[in-house]
Amino acid sequence: MALSRLLLLSIFLALICAPQISADSAPEDHDSSASLLHELNSKIYSLESSIDERNHEIKSKDESIKQMEKILQEKSDTVSSLQHEIESLQQKGALDAKELVSKAHARASELEKQVHKLRKEIEGQNKRKDNLEAQAAAAERKIQDLNLKLQNLQKINDEQKSRIRKTERALQVAEEELMKAKLEATSKSKELVEVHGAWLPPWLAVHLFHCQSFIVTQWAEHGRPTLDVTVQKALEKKAQLDTWAEPHIESIKANWIPLFKEKWMAFKTQMEPHVRSVSTKTIELYHTSKSAITPRVTRIQEVANPYYQEVKKFSKPYVDQVATVAKPHVDKARVVLKPYSKKVIRAYKKFIKSASVYHVQVQGSVHEMLEKHEISKSLATKELVWFAESVNQAFLMIEDK
Structure with a gap:
């Protein structure tokens, strides 16, 4: 749980820092967004592996619960058989019957204690199963949120690339216009100097x-x-x-x-x-x-x-x-x-x-x-x-x- 909280905190901080990308420092932001995408992909892969492990544990717990239910059924069958034996012994003799009954009651009490323990274990395993399912659902939600954030980051990255291209083109056009204006200014100044010198x-x-x-x-x-x-x-x-x-x-x-x-x-x-x-x-x-x-x-x-x-x-x-x-x-x-x-x-x-x-x-x-x-x-x-x-x-x- 502490590891997952730490992971969520790191993802949250990365997402808070991510929107501060500006158009003036476009190349550095592009490198940081690429590293952030790599970290998010690795974290998503680790979360998916942990979800698979939790699902495997849930399956193993389900199998153990089924085995315990089988054991409980067997114990209940044995209890019923013992009750039949007790009834038969009661018919055979009083002393033997009392001893058998006492032994059967002792055995039944032990079996009931075992059944009670098994029920508690089953309830605990069911609670663990519910917790694991809730954690798996939360992890799936986190994965969906991370996928959405990843898509948003990719869109932002594409927009930044397009802005960088546009700014580069505009810079080239402005430089060309500046050169043209300088050439025109020099030519006009030369013409004016010639005109002033001539007339x-x-x-x-x-x-x-x-x-x-x-x-x-x-x-x-x-x-x-x-x-x-x-x-x-x-x-x-x-x-x-x-x-x-x-x-x-x-x-x-x-x-x-x-x-x-x-x-x-x-x-x-x-x-x-x-x-x-x-x-x-x-x-x-x-x-x-x-x-x-x-x-x-x-x-x-x-x-x-x-x-x-x-x-x-x-x-x-x-x-x-x-x-x-x-x-x-x-x-x-x-x-x-x-x-x-x-x-x-x-x-x-x-x-x-x-x-x-x-x-x-x-x-x-x-x-x-x-x-x-x-x-x-x-x-x-x-x-x-x-x-x-x-x-x-x-x-x-x-x-x-």
Whole structure:
């Protein structure tokens, strides 16, 4: 029993340690799983041999039990024969019968004791048989569990082998891609060096770098602060304009608007027939001039079209030749200026974005100021707002100068 418990404990520890296999140390885990499989096979073989020995012992015990049952049957037969003899002796004589009866009783008691002993031995052997059968069933269950674990280990081993193969293939592919990328990078760098050497002199590259750094520093030192100052001044001017215009607007509302409305209505009634006559005359003049000019324009087009076609045919090969000659130079110049143009475009976009935000803010403030009052409400159009904002910005720039 101690040996079987020790064996179970070792198998359990091996199975607990077995799932800790990782994909990073695949070859060492493969060797350990192979040794574990060999140990499990040897343990299963030893368990099967012990089960065979236990079965052999059970068979021998069964045979001994059968022999004891035969002996018991023989003893019971002898007891019955003795009882028959006792009965016959009782009939023959009293003294002999008493002696025989006493002897028979003694013999029967001895036989009963022997039978009792044999029954106890049979019960003990039956208990041992049950224990051996239980142990055999437990061993069979353990063998089944070990077989399942062995199958799982084999599956894990196969999966690890497949993972190792996949990782090796992926490593080979990655190495090939890395080599390709290195070759492409070296070729691109060589091409760029050749292009820079052919189309961009060193002094020009240095000059471009200095210009770029100068533009960035000037924008950081002067452009951004100037923009912030202009925004602040525009807001201050807007507030001053609101405070200055408010009393004048109130006086205009009270005094000038009714007079202006009366004058406007009188002017409108007086000028309406003149405007109608002028509009009709201008429409008639437009139609007459169009009808008179259209045939002359068509004649000029007809006369000039052949000369235009001649010039086009004559200049087309020269234009194509210039385009074909200039195309590689333009492409190389584009490649050379591409990294510099990206930075310039980014700086330009940032400047446009900030300027547009400021422009929209000023336009919104001007539009709100015009919408507040009834006189200027009709003048709150996009064109006027844009013009007022532009004039305000121009005045601010003049003041800064």
